[in-house]
Amino acid sequence: MTGKDTATGGLRERKKRATRAALAEAAVRLAAEHGADHVTVEAISAAAGVSVRTFFNYFDSRDDAFVVIDADAGARVRQALLHAPAALSPLEALREALAAELSEVERQHELWSLHAQVLRAAPHLLVRSLGAHMADEAVLAGIIARRIASGPPEGTGDTVRPQEEHGAPDLYARLLAAVAGTAVRVSLQHWSDRQDELAFADVFREVFALLAAGLPAPTR
């Protein structure tokens, strides 16, 4: 369905992508310089070389230009999750799918850093950013639920440990999808605060380790 991702031969399509990227980049750069709420749609449009009206053909609101970086990142995560080895637990599978996508983030370190800077200065944009992931969250929960239903892990081959039957799988899937999103956000925030000290991947792994351990009280 989303097979033709990056390499699209359509000339028309390419130009649309270029325009969208130009608008997004102009928005982020202007926001980093003057502060997000001092950047008008008119300024963004002018910097990207299109009319104000055209801006609204690409983004539903001014804030979206600051928020939506890569529109189909969610789709890639979903694909990765669908092709994850059946041996992995849901939490592990999701962790790996996210890690793969987020390694891309570290490669475009500069743009993301700028982006993080803008979001930090304007909390309400960060909130919007969360909202952008919420739609993904629902879809992700569906995939997780299906994964659980189809392929029970049975890693060791024998019956399960003396562990309570946890009720609705829907609830589990939703919770996992939501918590994973939260984990990504917290990881990014923490890494963004101590930018030069830590590798993002380490923070990310640490966070998921904490989750898998059941958020135990830290040993001081």
Added chain:
Amino acid sequence: MTGKDTATGGLRERKKRATRAALAEAAVRLAAEHGADHVTVEAISAAAGVSVRTFFNYFDSRDDAFVVIDADAGARVRQALLHAPAALSPLEALREALAAELSEVERQHELWSLHAQVLRAAPHLLVRSLGAHMADEAVLAGIIARRIASGPPEGTGDTVRPQEEHGAPDLYARLLAAVAGTAVRVSLQHWSDRQDELAFADVFREVFALLAAGLPAPTR
């Protein structure tokens, strides 16, 4: 600082509270009837009997009127957490603090139900609602961090189990605060979807049990 909560003798203060409540209630009722995005500030103000300009003296934006129900719920949770028994783990303490506040929710069932209805019909408002909790999240993380630093649980009295030294307590505290907020949201959503089937408290407990267990793959 927030000592005088509900019972305030000041006549002026009372009138302000009344006006704010009237505006919020009018907003929610109109939104429930006509849909949130078909409700203008003018309509809300008229229903509450004040001018449009006054509306903006009470709320920073139109959406805030739909979102902010109880402004100092966060403060109460913080207080509860501060007075929680030292024997509880951070996760347990936070769970109990939230549970106490959320029992209030079930009492005002009708208002919250209406509210949930409005938020469900307008996802972007739900996002804003999350945002309202994000400021709380940072403060909460600070309290958790301090709680960890001051009173190490040492429930059994001896040294810790063979368990890795999990790095920054800041990271843990932030993660816990964020995940707890997510847990509340997922619980509310799940409960809201199956309103008559489950008690909210049960869903809430179930979610925190899953978190404490490290989100294990559910036994099918």
Added chain:
DNA sequence: TGCAAAAATGCACGCCGTGCAAAATCGTCC
């Protein structure tokens, strides 16, 4: 090259949100 579909644009309009100054209301002191 000519034609149909799609995208970009201009224009008009209504609502949002804010600064400012005038008017109304409230608490207090005499």
Added chain:
DNA sequence: GGACGATTTTGCACGGCGTGCATTTTTGCA
């Protein structure tokens, strides 16, 4: 009880946001 200072409410004006519609320009294709 009445006047005064402080706070709140209100009207007004203005700029920015976001949308519908008709028009013009660009693109893909025959």
